Amino acid sequence: MSYGVSDIAGLFPSLMDIRCETLRAKVAAVWNEAITTGCGGKGWTFDELRAVKFTLLAGDIEMTFIEHLNSCVRQCIAIADVLESAFTCEIPIDRDILIAGALLADCGKPLEFDKDEDGTIIKGTFGEALRHPFSGVAMAYKHGVPPEAMHMIATHSHEGEKVQRSIESIIFHHADFVDFDIAKLLGKMAAQA
Numbered sequence: 001m002s003y004g005v006s007d008i009a010g011l012f013p014s015l016m017d018i019r020c021e022t023l024r025a026k027v028a029a030v031w032n033e034a035i036t037t038g039c040g041g042k043g044w045t046f047d048e049l050r051a052v053k054f055t056l057l058a059g060d061i062e063m064t065f066i067e068h069l070n071s072c073v074r075q076c077i078a079i080a081d082v083l084e085s086a087f088t089c090e091i092p093i094d095r096d097i098l099i100a101g102a103l104l105a106d107c108g109k110p111l112e113f114d115k116d117e118d119g120t121i122i123k124g125t126f127g128e129a130l131r132h133p134f135s136g137v138a139m140a141y142k143h144g145v146p147p148e149a150m151h152m153i154a155t156h157s158h159e160g161e162k163v164q165r166s167i168e169s170i171i172f173h174h175a176d177f178v179d180f181d182i183a184k185l186l187g188k189m190a191a192q193a
Contacts, residue, residue, distance in 0.1 A: 001043075003032045011046060011066055012103055014073040018096050027100050029143045030107050030136075038110030040124050052113060052121055054183055061186045065109065068179050073102040075175035076168075083171075091167065094148065098168040101152025104140055105172055108132030108153075133159050 008028040009015045018024040036043045044052075053061065054068040076098050083091045109132045114124025126135075136153040152169045156176055165173060 001036065003035060004028060007046075008032065011049070012070060012073070014070065014077070014099055015103060017077070018099050020096050023096055023100055023146070023149075026140075026143050026145050027103050030104055030139045030145060033139050033143070034107045034110040034136075038113065040114040040126065042115075044110055049110065052109075055180065061183055061190060063179070063183050063186070065106070068183075069103065069106055071179055072105070072172065072175045073099060075178065076102045076171050079171050079175065093167055093171070097146065097148045097152070098171060100145065101149040101156075101168055102172050102175070104136060104145065104149060104153050105156045105176065106132055106136070107139060108134065108136035111135045131157070131159070133157055 005015065005025055005028040008031045012031070015024060015027060018027065035046075035049060038044050039048075050064060050066050052065040054063040054065050077095075080091075080093045080095065080098060083093065108130075112123060112127030112130075112132045112135065113121055114127070116122050133154050133156065137150050140150045140153055148166065148168065151166055152172050155163055155165045155169045156173050
């Protein structure tokens, strides 16, 4: 099965906020590959992907992976709006790159995750060998995604601590960790209840 722009926009509505149709198609192509080749090569259905928890590191919380990505993109857009209206100096934010990079930051996770024989989501063999920022950049490069968006994929997590992040990457990094830190706290609270 192959998924096009409209299919991927069903998972990630902000895809349609990318003004450049070529970039929008490249982002959709990366997600198509991630979905159809992930899960240990078996691929994911949209329903399976919608059921994947946001992180395996937070315990049993109700936040899903797809909700997290959509949250981060909306946060990035909101942060860009605030920055552009709050500062008298110009903040050079490329909205298309910001949205594309935010949508692709975790595109490697469908490859990182697998299911065990009971159907439980686990970090698979591929994920043990290669974290999602690396596999995400590889897929993005293959599909011709601009280097500015690949920079966001590469630097959004702790791998980015050793380099100067772009403005778009700084925005996404913080949005990502707002969700992650809240998820960890919710998991801790649920464990104590």
